[in-house]
Amino acid sequence: MIVLDNLQKRYGERAALAGVSLHVRPGELFAYLGPNGAGKSTTIRILAGLTRLSDGRAIVGGADIEADPLAAKRQCGLVVQHTNVDNDLSLADNMDLHGRLFGMPAGDRAERTRVLLDYVNLADRRDQRVGTLSGGMKRRLMIARALMHRPKILFLDEPTVGLDADVRRRLWGLIKTIQAGGTTIFLTTHYIEEAEFLADRVAFLDAGRLRALDTPAALKARIGEWAIDRYGREGRGSVYRTDYFPDHGAAQQAASGFSDALTLRRVSLEDAFLRMTGKEALPC
Structure with a gap:
């Protein structure tokens, strides 16, 4: 069309x-x-x-x-x-x-x-x-x-x-x-x-x-199924980052090794958009 x-x-x-x-x-x-x-x-x-x-x-x-x-x-x-x-x-x-x-x-x-x-x-x-x-x-x-x-x-x-x-x-x-x-x-x-x-x-x-x-489903699948948002400190600054995992088990295993405050959630289309356009948040 x-x-x-x-x-x-x-x-x-x-x-x-x-x-x-x-x-x-x-x-x-x-x-x-x-x-x-x-x-x-x-x-x-x-x-x-x-x-x-x-x-x-x-x-x-x-x-x-x-x-x-x-x-x-x-x-x-x-x-x-x-x-x-x-x-x-x-x-x-x-x-x-x-x-x-x-x-x-x-x-x-x-x-x-x-x-x-x-x-x-x-x-x-x-x-x-x-x-x-x-x-x-x-x-x-x-x-x-x-x-x-x-x-x-x-x-x-x-x-x-x-x-x-x-x-x-x-x-x-x-x-x-x-x-x-x-x-x-x-x-x-x-x-x-x-x-x-x-x-x-x-x-x-x-x-x-x-x-x-x-x-939307295929775009999300390109980066993973589950995500972990982490908030912490690194050196003199604060850090925000998101890591992506292929399944819930892998995400849970990774989360157990983090000491930062974190959120475990499903991947969204916004995650795919930020990753594929290079707009992800940087440590500050």
């Missing part, structure tokens, strides 16, 4: 993307993780036709984003990081305006608005001014609006940023429901547990380069 082939984006001498190649399967929820400045939003902007690539190819729903950008854009819905709904319009008017931009006939716009506002549990607020909504409600409206024209692909660029944990979890359920309906989802997020819960496959991006790509 999405193919990147040696995707590059340069701003002067700086390479925001330095040759990223990957593919996203139809109906897949694909998570794209990386630290600030890694190139995540740049990738989405290219795929959504908002930024020109410098080199390589990007195929969206079978359409080349450079050769036929309109065909690619028609297949995509986009939810950006920052709230961009019109606070002065009602929920229904925000939806209707989006439908007009995609050339949807009036009857279809009205029916689609009704269905989608009900889908995101906002039907009772359809005539309410958007500026009166909570942050979580605005996010749900943004997702509904992005689905208005029946896109095959939904880009979610940090859709839960700044939301409370309980609101984030409710949005996770909505996102999985959308995927179950057959929509391909390309997700960027700073919440690694979000990707671990939602994604079929995960890519780790760092400094514009792809560092790893696999299922």
